[in-house]
Amino acid sequence: MSYKVSEEGNVATIHLDGEIDMDVTEKAKEVIFPHIDAGKEVHLNLSNVQYMDSSGISVLIESHQKALEKNTKVIIKDVSKSVLKVIMMAKLEQILNLE
Amino acid sequence: MSEIAHQDHTEKKAFLVNSSSLKDVRSFCREVFQKLKIHEDLKEELVLAIAEAAQNIVKHAFKNNADANELMVVQISCENNKLQIAFYDRGTPVDPNKVKHREIDNVKPGGLGTFFIQEIMDAVEFRDGKKPWINHLVLTKQL
Numbered sequence: 001m002s003y004k005v006s007e008e009g010n011v012a013t014i015h016l017d018g019e020i021d022m023d024v025t026e027k028a029k030e031v032i033f034p035h036i037d038a039g040k041e042v043h044l045n046l047s048n049v050q051y052m053d054s055s056g057i058s059v060l061i062e063s064h065q066k067a068l069e070k071n072t073k074v075i076i077k078d079v080s081k082s083v084l085k086v087i088m089m090a091k092l093e094q095i096l097n098l099e
Numbered sequence: 100m101s102e103i104a105h106q107d108h109t110e111k112k113a114f115l116v117n118s119s120s121l122k123d124v125r126s127f128c129r130e131v132f133q134k135l136k137i138h139e140d141l142k143e144e145l146v147l148a149i150a151e152a153a154q155n156i157v158k159h160a161f162k163n164n165a166d167a168n169e170l171m172v173v174q175i176s177c178e179n180n181k182l183q184i185a186f187y188d189r190g191t192p193v194d195p196n197k198v199k200h201r202e203i204d205n206v207k208p209g210g211l212g213t214f215f216i217q218e219i220m221d222a223v224e225f226r227d228g229k230k231p232w233i234n235h236l237v238l239t240k241q242l
Binding site (some may be wrong): 054 | 118119121144147151154157206207209211214215218
């Protein structure tokens with residue numbers, strides 16, 4: 001997994017790239033969580049993530065819940081068809097902020 | 100059910116029991132499913148189910164602490180359009196009665212892997228592992 005982060009005002013945009021599985025979840029958390037902890041609104045762009053397993057879904061849930069605690073939000077953008085299918089299988093499409 | 104008659108075929112491969120093997124498990128599955136001409140959408144669902152089962156071996160049967168040379172074996176068989184995926188490992192014996200996913204409406208991190216496997220596959224069965232194996236999991240799906 002690789003990533004790219006850009007910041008503008010109170011928004012941190014994070015592009016993840018690759019397959020998100022158990023092997024990279026700690027790295028994904030290290031990239032995402034500090035921005036949430038800093039109170040930033042996080043735009044998580046998943047257009048280049050073609051595979052995500054339950055560990056990756058857990059990172060999305062944890063990010064969402066952490067953001068609620070910090071009175072901010074995580075918006076998941078440009079999710080690929082294959083990852084959307086997994087999000088829907090987990091019945092999270094109404095819980096997570098998808099754009 | 101698929102209208103395509105998939106050829107009978109069996110392949111198996113051993114992987115080191117650690118999280119960095121999961122991408123290799125997925126690559127192996129994709130290669131075999133390519134040979135079996137399984138439709139792309141179903142292929143990725145099956146890859147997810149298999150990778151989740153392999154992840155459970157790493158995470159639960161070995162508690163993320165397997166010896167460096169410890170192996171798990173994944174065998175994919177297709178016979179009469181029925182797909183069977185077998186997993187063999189030497190981790191802590193699995194009690195099938197304790198393998199449960201979390202309540203899907205109770206949104207929290209974790210507990211989804213088993214749910215995905217059950218959603219995707221027709222049957223999930225723990226069989227007695229024959230030596231040298233301890234756990235023998237079999238997933239089946241009619242194509």
